[in-house]
Amino acid sequence: xxxxxxxxxIRFLMMLAYRTNYYTGILIYSIxxxxxxxxxxxxxxxxxxxxxxxxxxxxxxVAVSWMARAFYFNNIDREIAMEIKEGxxxxxxxxxxxxxxxxxxxxxxxxxxxxxxxxxxxxxxVIFLFPLHFSTNVSTWIYFALSITLSFIxxxxxxLLAGVVTFFTLNNEGLLRAKRFIIDLFSGLILPISFYxxxxxxxxxxxxxxxxxYIPSMIVTESFQGQAxxxxxxxxxxxxxxxxxxxxxxxxxxxxxxxxxGG
Amino acid sequence: xxxxxxxxxxxxxxxxxxxxxxxxxxxxxVSDLMFQAVNLIFILVVFGHTQLLHGWTRDExxxxxxxxxVPYAVFGAFFNIWDFNERYIVxxxxxxxxxxxxxxxxxxxxxxxxxxxxxxxxxxxxIMIYASARLHLVFHWYDVLVFIVFVLGGALVYAxxxxxxxxxxxxxxxxxSIMPMMYNISNYGRYPIDIYNRFIRYIxxxxxxxxxxxxxxxxxxxxxxxxxxxxFLTPVMGLIFFIIAVFLWNAGVKRYRGAGN
Numbered sequence: 001x002x003x004x005x006x007x008x009x010i011r012f013l014m015m016l017a018y019r020t021n022y023y024t025g026i027l028i029y030s031i032x033x034x035x036x037x038x039x040x041x042x043x044x045x046x047x048x049x050x051x052x053x054x055x056x057x058x059x060x061x062v063a064v065s066w067m068a069r070a071f072y073f074n075n076i077d078r079e080i081a082m083e084i085k086e087g088x089x090x091x092x093x094x095x096x097x098x099x100x101x102x103x104x105x106x107x108x109x110x111x112x113x114x115x116x117x118x119x120x121x122x123x124x125x126v127i128f129l130f131p132l133h134f135s136t137n138v139s140t141w142i143y144f145a146l147s148i149t150l151s152f153i154x155x156x157x158x159x160l161l162a163g164v165v166t167f168f169t170l171n172n173e174g175l176l177r178a179k180r181f182i183i184d185l186f187s188g189l190i191l192p193i194s195f196y197x198x199x200x201x202x203x204x205x206x207x208x209x210x211x212x213x214y215i216p217s218m219i220v221t222e223s224f225q226g227q228a229x230x231x232x233x234x235x236x237x238x239x240x241x242x243x244x245x246x247x248x249x250x251x252x253x254x255x256x257x258x259x260x261x262g263g
Numbered sequence: 264x265x266x267x268x269x270x271x272x273x274x275x276x277x278x279x280x281x282x283x284x285x286x287x288x289x290x291x292x293v294s295d296l297m298f299q300a301v302n303l304i305f306i307l308v309v310f311g312h313t314q315l316l317h318g319w320t321r322d323e324x325x326x327x328x329x330x331x332x333v334p335y336a337v338f339g340a341f342f343n344i345w346d347f348n349e350r351y352i353v354x355x356x357x358x359x360x361x362x363x364x365x366x367x368x369x370x371x372x373x374x375x376x377x378x379x380x381x382x383x384x385x386x387x388x389x390i391m392i393y394a395s396a397r398l399h400l401v402f403h404w405y406d407v408l409v410f411i412v413f414v415l416g417g418a419l420v421y422a423x424x425x426x427x428x429x430x431x432x433x434x435x436x437x438x439x440s441i442m443p444m445m446y447n448i449s450n451y452g453r454y455p456i457d458i459y460n461r462f463i464r465y466i467x468x469x470x471x472x473x474x475x476x477x478x479x480x481x482x483x484x485x486x487x488x489x490x491x492x493x494x495f496l497t498p499v500m501g502l503i504f505f506i507i508a509v510f511l512w513n514a515g516v517k518r519y520r521g522a523g524n
Contacts, residue, residue, distance in 0.1 A: 031447045034463075042317040042458035043309055050312045134324075174290035181297040185304060195308055227510035 001099055004105045013110025019117055021075035026122040029066050036128050050195045056133040057221045063126050065217045067119040072212060074107035077176055080163030081176045100251060104156050111152055133220050143229050147216040150236035154211045156244040157200040167254035180218050188214025269365055275493030291379050299386050301323035302328060317458045331453045331477035332387025339380035341372055342422045345442045347429040358521050368512050370481055400484065402461040413480035416501035420475045423504025426512060433515030452477040475500045
């Protein structure tokens with residue numbers, strides 16, 4: 001366990017060395033939030049609510065979604081693909097730790113860094129710029145913390161899956177881009193799932209994507225109440241456990257058929 | 264004339280290398296299409312809940328988005344200058360470029376050409392045809408010329424802004440993330456300018472004139488007479504910003520000292 005915590009720490013310190021890169025990150029996220037804020041204001045214009053969400057809830061939803069993204073987002077899929085391409089994975093595999101576990105921990109180190117140096121200061125700036133509304137209910141925040149942890153787990157598991165596929169295809173740029181597209185669209189980052197037509201919502205129930213962004217953002221804006229919060233968290237929990245199965249299976253098969261290119 | 268023949272020779276080479284890796288090419292096509300689909304789906308879903316966006320209908324917004332894709336595709340095909348700092352300054356590649364008897368900016372544009380981006384323009388035109396059919400827009404023969412001029416104007420606005428940013432590398436060699444920031448700002452130009460507040464409207468018109476890539480020129484085709492003045496400024500703004508960029512570039516090249524060995 002110690003070595004995994006050490007890995008989180010090292011990655012965190014590594015990011016800290018390049019922290020100036022993240023000041024512009026705050027600006028970029030604020031610019032994106034601004035774009036959607038104006039769009040949604042125009043969409044709402046005189047409507048008090050759409051799909052049960054008021055304009056304040058929607059603005060807060062957009063802001064939280066982007067800032068949460070800084071936490072759960074990582075590039076471990078690309079890192080794995082890169083290490084396979086360069087043959088570095090051979091060295092990684094003989095080291096006394098679980099390769100995938102280590103990748104996840106590196107992702108977590110990055111996530112914690114961005115949470116502290118991008119999301120939190122970013123949130124403070126955004127609160128001054130746009131009319132956001134946050135709940136003062138402690139339980140909402142506890143549920144949100146739980147939910148966002150599960151977001152990280154689900155997103156990382158999907159990244160691991162996409163990364164491990166590289167063991168079989170060697171070059172899977174296409175798959176990585178497709179994954180990014182699907183997550184942008186169906187995680188709820190740019191549009192709450194409840195805005196999609198009913199048939200699309202029905203289909204999305206069978207995929208883990210809304211566990212990444214939609215559920216935590218709905219919880220923190222209190223658009224989910226009572227049972228819906230519990231259902232949302234259960235949905236995330238079930239998927240974060242279920243996704244372990246394909247990862248295990250693929251990983252076992254991948255190790256058998258690993259080809260080191262150069263290295 | 265010499266420049267034209269250089270252009271076609273680079274293009275021929277480019278097509279040869281691309282056809283070597285056909286699967287990569289298809290992957291790029293498909294992922295470009297997906298990128299365009301995200302915004303399209305956003306517009307379609309949103310208009311499931313509202314009829315008007317600040318007085319603009321769904322089909323008008325689609326038309327603006329379709330138009331935006333065309334100059335953006337031209338820009339993406341010829342002005343891949345976002346990694347200029349890493350690629351040319353840090354690695355010292357600029358030295359090689361400067362020893363050749365063709366203008367340095369022209370060479371870099373040719374070397375970094377990505378013609379497959381033009382496919383996005385085709386998607387854009389399809390979206391525009393769909394939207395204008397639903398809006399019953401009437402076009403005249405000269406509208407084709409206006410369209411070409413506006414597309415070039417929009418692409419030059421983009422090119423001007425991004426080349427100007429790239430020239431910063433001549434003065435300071437620190438890595439900066441201004442480029443990705445600018446890409447995000449440029450997204451504001453895809454939607455009607457009147458949904459933003461005064462301050463942002465001013466910036467998008469005169470400082471970082473991304474509104475001239477999407478909404479202003481589209482207003483002409485949509486017959487929104489109140490925006491005609493801005494629409495016809497599109498080629499002018501494009502030229503002004505591009506000339507400023509070339510001027511900055513030439514000044515920068517004079518200062519260039521070389522970082523490689």
